[in-house]
Amino acid sequence: MDVVVIGAGLAGLSLAHGFQQSGARTMVVEQAPADRPQGNGLSLMPNGLTALHALGLGPQLEQLTRGHSPAGGGQRTPDGRWLYRLPARAVGSVRVVHRAELHAVLVQALVPGTVRFGVRATLVDPLTGQVQLQGPGIDDDPSGGGDEDPMVRADLVVCADGLRSRARAAIGSDPGIRYAGYGAWRGVTPAAVPGVEPSETWGRGLRFGLVPLPDNRVYWFAVRNGPPTATAQDAHREVLDLFGTWHDPIRRVVESTDAATITWSPIEELARPLTTLFRGVSVLVGDAAHAMTPNLGQGGNQGLEDAATLVRLLTRSAAGAPDRQVLAQLLARYDELRRPRTQRIARLSRQLGRIASTDQALLAIGRDALLRLTPTRAAAASIDALADWRPPDVGDGVVPPATRPTLSA
Numbered sequence: 513m514d515v516v517v518i519g520a521g522l523a524g525l526s527l528a529h530g531f532q533q534s535g536a537r538t539m540v541v542e543q544a545p546a547d548r549p550q551g552n553g554l555s556l557m558p559n560g561l562t563a564l565h566a567l568g569l570g571p572q573l574e575q576l577t578r579g580h581s582p583a584g585g586g587q588r589t590p591d592g593r594w595l596y597r598l599p600a601r602a603v604g605s606v607r608v609v610h611r612a613e614l615h616a617v618l619v620q621a622l623v624p625g626t627v628r629f630g631v632r633a634t635l636v637d638p639l640t641g642q643v644q645l646q647g648p649g650i651d652d653d654p655s656g657g658g659d660e661d662p663m664v665r666a667d668l669v670v671c672a673d674g675l676r677s678r679a680r681a682a683i684g685s686d687p688g689i690r691y692a693g694y695g696a697w698r699g700v701t702p703a704a705v706p707g708v709e710p711s712e713t714w715g716r717g718l719r720f721g722l723v724p725l726p727d728n729r730v731y732w733f734a735v736r737n738g739p740p741t742a743t744a745q746d747a748h749r750e751v752l753d754l755f756g757t758w759h760d761p762i763r764r765v766v767e768s769t770d771a772a773t774i775t776w777s778p779i780e781e782l783a784r785p786l787t788t789l790f791r792g793v794s795v796l797v798g799d800a801a802h803a804m805t806p807n808l809g810q811g812g813n814q815g816l817e818d819a820a821t822l823v824r825l826l827t828r829s830a831a832g833a834p835d836r837q838v839l840a841q842l843l844a845r846y847d848e849l850r851r852p853r854t855q856r857i858a859r860l861s862r863q864l865g866r867i868a869s870t871d872q873a874l875l876a877i878g879r880d881a882l883l884r885l886t887p888t889r890a891a892a893a894s895i896d897a898l899a900d901w902r903p904p905d906v907g908d909g910v911v912p913p914a915t916r917p918t919l920s921a
């Protein structure tokens with residue numbers, strides 16, 4: 513089977529590895545250059561870790577995290593009081609990684625040359641799997657040269673092109689993107705800051721998170737309600753104006769982070785849930801399928817679940833030429849397995865964001881009082897509820913056609 517993956521993010525790269533392991537000829541096209549900076553952290557939840565193992569990426573993961581999990585964690589008030597604290601065993605199966613390092617490990621796990629950086633793809637026909645490429649060495653390269661045919665045809669096109677997916681519109685109706693009302697600065701300290709406990713601190717319309725990486729550098733995020741753009745040129749100034757009086761070590765970690773590496777992201781999600789994740793031989797995975805707010809730390813993890821599900825469903829077809837009818841059944845099954853779960857998690861994440869981001873004094877007081885009363889076991893159970901996921905067991909790989917809504921486009 514020939515697979516073209518559009519987008520070398522977490523979802524596209526991990527999926528490409530799974531398909532290569534199953535014997536599919538797989539090419540990944542990525543519009544960005546190979547050396548783009550990706551300077552922040554990412555929490556891999558137990559469900560995402562299960563997916564990575566199912567995709568054959570367990571050894572790479574261990575190499576990256578050295579089995580390191582956060583030492584407990586919990587919720588604090590801006591003056592530093594703990595609202596609740598989780599014991600280390602409650603988060604023992606979570607891993608936190610540096611995105612750039614994860615990305616590099618995922619690229620290295622692929623057959624050399626699999627990812628074509630600097631190449632932009634357009635899904636021309638989702639029914640036939642025709643994709644148009646543009647970039648260095650390709651026939652219509654505007655900078656001249658190149659004799660490679662810009663049109664490629666694949667047995668399966670996986671659209672892993674992220675939040676601003678262009679392929680989404682070709683596969684179904686694209687509802688567009690909605691701004692959540694808050695945005696986040698993110699940074700990683702250049703050196704270890706020993707003794708930092710993972711925590712999230714909620715104020716009014718403001719939140720700050722501290723997450724130690726395996727080598728004790730600290731990944732931090734600072735969330736504020738307001739317009740989707742950051743205003744000041746100087747990220748240090750803007751973050752410290754809002755959070756500089758909050759508990760230790762918030763000021764220290766922000767000040768020690770090189771301002772040029774601090775990034776700002778408006779928090780956005782799909783404006784409405786999609787009505788289908790596939791059309792013909794083309795399928796959506798990751799943020800392209802279900803961009804969600806990061807309040808549950810599940811966006812990337814859900815992309816990993818998508819990847820493991822799709823690879824598992826198609827594993828019997830991967831080594832040969834797929835039967836179109838069987839492929840259609842399997843993509844329908846993927847849609848049936850993935851759409852309800854990802855859309856439910858996106859909804860939960862949005863609801864949690866509303867509570868966490870409230871700037872109403874009374875609501876914030878009530879929220880904190882409730883958190884203070886939350887038994888540790890209940891807080892740990894909320895992590896477990898999402899963690900309980902396994903890739904599908906597909907027996908001989910052929911499943912009966914699923915009932916699904918008709919395609920909207």
Ligand SMILES: Cc1cc2nc3c(=O)[nH]c(=O)nc-3n(C[C@H](O)[C@H](O)[C@H](O)COP(=O)(O)OP(=O)(O)OC[C@H]3O[C@@H](n4cnc5c(N)ncnc54)[C@H](O)[C@@H]3O)c2cc1C
Binds near residue numbers: 518809
């Ligand atoms: C503040 C914040 C914190 C977060 N924290 C977490 C967390 O802790 N845990 C977690 O699981 N998730 C987290 N997320 C969500 C997570 O970052 C995303 O869900 C995840 O990165 C999406 O991966 P993806 O592969 O689907 O898309 P992306 O990473 O966006 O990759 C898509 C790729 O496609 C490429 N592309 C797009 N169009 C084309 C084209 N036409 N041709 C070629 N290439 C193309 C893009 O350049 C890009 O590289 C967070 C998000 C934010 C904003």
